[in-house]
Amino acid sequence: MASVARVDLDGNPIKPITICMIGAGGFIGSHLCEKLMSETPHKVLALDVYNDKIKHLLEPENAHPWSDRIQFHRLNIKQDSRLEGLIKMADLTINLAAICTPADYNTRPLDTIYSNFIDALPVVKYCSENNKRLIHFSTCEVYGKTIGSYLPKDSPLRQDPAYYVLKEDESPCIFGSIEKQRWSYACAKQLIERLIYAEGAENGLEFTIVRPFNWIGPRMDFIPGIDGPSEGVPRVLACFSNNLLRREPLKLVDGGQSQRTFVYIKDAIEAVMLMIENPARANSHIFNVGNPNNEVTVRQLGEMMTEVYVKVSGEPKLETPTIDVSSQEFYGVGYDDSDKRIPDMTIINKQLGWNPKTSLWDLLESTLTYQHRTYAEAVKKAISQASATS
Ligand SMILES: NC(=O)c1ccc[n+]([C@@H]2O[C@H](COP(=O)([O-])OP(=O)(O)OC[C@H]3O[C@@H](n4cnc5c(N)ncnc54)[C@H](O)[C@@H]3O)[C@@H](O)[C@H]2O)c1
Numbered sequence: 001m002a003s004v005a006r007v008d009l010d011g012n013p014i015k016p017i018t019i020c021m022i023g024a025g026g027f028i029g030s031h032l033c034e035k036l037m038s039e040t041p042h043k044v045l046a047l048d049v050y051n052d053k054i055k056h057l058l059e060p061e062n063a064h065p066w067s068d069r070i071q072f073h074r075l076n077i078k079q080d081s082r083l084e085g086l087i088k089m090a091d092l093t094i095n096l097a098a099i100c101t102p103a104d105y106n107t108r109p110l111d112t113i114y115s116n117f118i119d120a121l122p123v124v125k126y127c128s129e130n131n132k133r134l135i136h137f138s139t140c141e142v143y144g145k146t147i148g149s150y151l152p153k154d155s156p157l158r159q160d161p162a163y164y165v166l167k168e169d170e171s172p173c174i175f176g177s178i179e180k181q182r183w184s185y186a187c188a189k190q191l192i193e194r195l196i197y198a199e200g201a202e203n204g205l206e207f208t209i210v211r212p213f214n215w216i217g218p219r220m221d222f223i224p225g226i227d228g229p230s231e232g233v234p235r236v237l238a239c240f241s242n243n244l245l246r247r248e249p250l251k252l253v254d255g256g257q258s259q260r261t262f263v264y265i266k267d268a269i270e271a272v273m274l275m276i277e278n279p280a281r282a283n284s285h286i287f288n289v290g291n292p293n294n295e296v297t298v299r300q301l302g303e304m305m306t307e308v309y310v311k312v313s314g315e316p317k318l319e320t321p322t323i324d325v326s327s328q329e330f331y332g333v334g335y336d337d338s339d340k341r342i343p344d345m346t347i348i349n350k351q352l353g354w355n356p357k358t359s360l361w362d363l364l365e366s367t368l369t370y371q372h373r374t375y376a377e378a379v380k381k382a383i384s385q386a387s388a389t390s
């Protein structure tokens with residue numbers, strides 16, 4: 001069947017482009033590559049140090065209709081002379097590369113700062129010098145803490161959205177003190193945002209900045225001891241999935257009182273596709289991409305994941321499904337946290353007409369189905385081997 005000509009939000013035909021995607025082998029990159037290969041004529045130069053999460057798109061050789069549209073280049077952008085050439089070959093560069101797991105921010109602050117600021121500098125420079133468009137992935141964490149979190153605990157103003165809704169072009173960036181090294185990541189992300197913005201203002205760089213609000217779904221991070229280091233500490237979805245798979249209580253840091261809004265990766269990828277294919281509407285903008293309707297405390301997330309996992313696995317829940325742990329014990333010295341992350345959706349609605357669709361329960365059901373199908377056997381084997389040798 002002849003493919004229907006794809007048009008942008010203003011009805012103009014969409015020209016096939018070449019995209020240099022740095023960090024394409026990661027969680028978001030793997031879903032973005034899937035979408036681009038299966039639904040568009042665009043080409044992807046996929047740059048990363050790993051490709052496990054996109055192997056299914058690359059192998060077997062020439063077996064896919066898109067084989068001639070995706071190339072994997074194994075490289076570390078810290079020091080690789082091929083980087084500028086690959087950016088010059090593309091029409092658009094998307095930079096996803098980062099150390100972005102909170103357990104690293106206060107324990108590996110130098111690596112975190114280098115990864116999220118220093119290593120991104122050449123990418124911005126090459127894009128600006130070669131007049132190439134850049135979509136850069138920042139984070140909702142650049143907002144840090146809400147203004148409301150500094151009000152007295154019982155202040156009614158804490159209920160006033162002016163004190164907690166996060167707006168791209170108005171909200172301040174509020175971080176803890178320097179010894180709270182958790183904020184090394186958010187501060188590095190803030191400074192690279194400011195550098196990109198300045199390249200736009202002074203040298204005309206065409207840029208879009210994305211601030212993801214806790215995107216979750218299949219292939220996020222790793223399960224410790226199965227497809228990642230046993231002592232590794234991934235982000236909360238993988239931590240809780242690991243606990244459920246191993247039939248351990250979920251660990252609630254400082255009682256799990258922090259709040260988050262979670263958006264399904266497949267909804268979020270739709271937003272990125274709109275940015276890619278509507279440059280006139282996306283250039284010079286910073287976009288919150290999240291789901292304000294999916295707000296829970298971490299404790300509520302743990303309770304919901306426990307309920308969903310009972311349904312998905314058929315295993316009964318534990319007598320003690322959760323335990324409280326201190327942040328010092330779980331993350332170490334220098335941890336601090338965002339209290340609440342509600343994205344204002346005005347700009348992304350106006351510019352791109354995007355809204356998330358999937359409820360937290362539904363996204364957890366599809367994600368935990370994936371986790372159980374992918375890991376349950378391997379975890380059972382690991383546990384029986386561990387008990388055999390102990
Ligand atoms: N997933 C989220 O909810 C979320 C939220 C906020 C911000 N972000 C941002 O989105 C981006 C992608 O996040 P993700 O969740 O896919 O993380 P991820 O860790 O799964 O992906 C990052 C990828 O970048 C690669 N990478 C890192 N340093 C590199 C280097 N020097 N050279 C080459 N490749 C390198 C890694 O190998 C990895 O594959 C990051 O910039 C992150 O800060 C993600």
Ligand SMILES: O=c1ccn([C@@H]2O[C@H](COP(=O)(O)OP(=O)(O)O[C@H]3OC[C@@H](O)[C@H](O)[C@H]3O)[C@@H](O)[C@H]2O)c(=O)[nH]1
Pocket residue numbers: 100101102139140141212213214234235236237239240251252253254256258260298337338
């Ligand atoms: O086992 C766990 C893991 C995490 N948590 C808590 O769960 C919350 C979420 O923790 P995550 O590790 O998912 O990461 P955060 O949401 O704090 O930051 C993340 O969000 C946006 C991106 O910038 C990054 O990917 C990361 O910084 C935190 O309050 C954390 O303390 C637990 O209570 N128990």
